[in-house]
Amino acid sequence: MKTPIIALMLSLILAFSSQAKNKTVKADSVEIIKDFNSAFKYQNYYISAQPSLEALRWYKSQGVRKIVNLRTEKENQDFATYAYNEENMASELGLDYHNLPIGGNKDYTPENLEAFAKLLEGKEKLLIHCRSAGRVTNVLMAYLIQYKGYSANEAARVGRKLKFALPFEKMLGKEISLEIND
Template identity: 35%
Template sequence: MSTPIQLDIPFFAAPSAQVLTGGKTSAEALRRAQEQGLAKVVNLCPHSEDLGFDEPALAAELGLAYENIPIAGGGDLTRENAQRLAQAVADAGGPVLVHCMSSNRVGALFALKAHWLDGKSIDDALAEGRAHGLKAMEAGVRQLLER
C-alpha cells in the first residue's frame, strides 16, 4: 500500500487518498506532489489571482493533467461548476489536488457537489465541504443548498 501524498501548502487536507485539497500552491510543492504520485491539479483561482508562478506550464512540464475552474466568489458557486468539479475529479486518473488560495472555495464547491449531484443531506454536504476546506463561506453555501 502506498503512502498518502503529503503537501506543504496552507490548509492542506486529504479527505481521501484520491482527493487532496488546500490553499495556495508553490512550484516546489507541485514538484514534490508529482514525485509522490499526483496525477492532476484543479485550480479554482481566477486568472486575476497570482500564484507567483505559471502553474499550467509547470503542470505540463511535470506531466500532470491540469484544469482551471475559476471561482471568483459566490456568484461562481453554480451547479455547472459543481458538475465541472465532479468531472475533473472523476477524470483525474489518480490522485488530484484541488486548490484555491485558502481552500474555502474548494470546500464550498465540494459541499454543493455533495448535495446537488451526490444527493447528500444539507448537513452531510456541509460536513463534506468542511472536510475539503470550507470555512468562512459556509453560511452562504448553506443558503444555496436550502434554495
C-alpha cells in the same frame, strides 16, 4: 419459507447498516497535510490553498495526475509574476491542468458545479485548489451533495474539517444543522 425471508431481511439490514456506518465516518477520513499551508486529503482528492512549487512536486510524488485550479485568470497572472506559472509547471511535471475560475458569488452556479463534476470523473488522485482552500471547500461540499449523495450535514462535516466555517457556530459553541429545501 420463513427462514429464507428472515435471512434476506437480516442481510438487507446488515447491508444498510454498514452503508450508514460508512456515511458516519466520511468526515473522519479527512487528513491534514501538515507540511503545507491549508492542505488536506479526502478520499482521492488533495484540497489545498495555492500550492508552492515544492508542494506541487510533492503532490506529484503522491500520485496526483491532475490539477483543478479554481482561481481566476487575474489571480493566476498575479501569482505568476512573483512565484511561478502553474499551468507551465504542471505541463513540465506531466500533470493535466484545468482552470475553472470561480471568483465570487456570481460564479457559484449549477453550470460550474457540473463542469467541476466532469473534472472529478474517474478514480485518479487529483489536486483541487484556490488561493486559501475556501472556495474549494464550498465547491467540494456542493459536489458531494449533488453527485455523491451526501446530505447537507454530511457534506458540512467534511467541509468543517477543511475550510468551511459558519462563524456564528463558534460563537454559539454549537454545530448548526443544515438541510436542503427543494
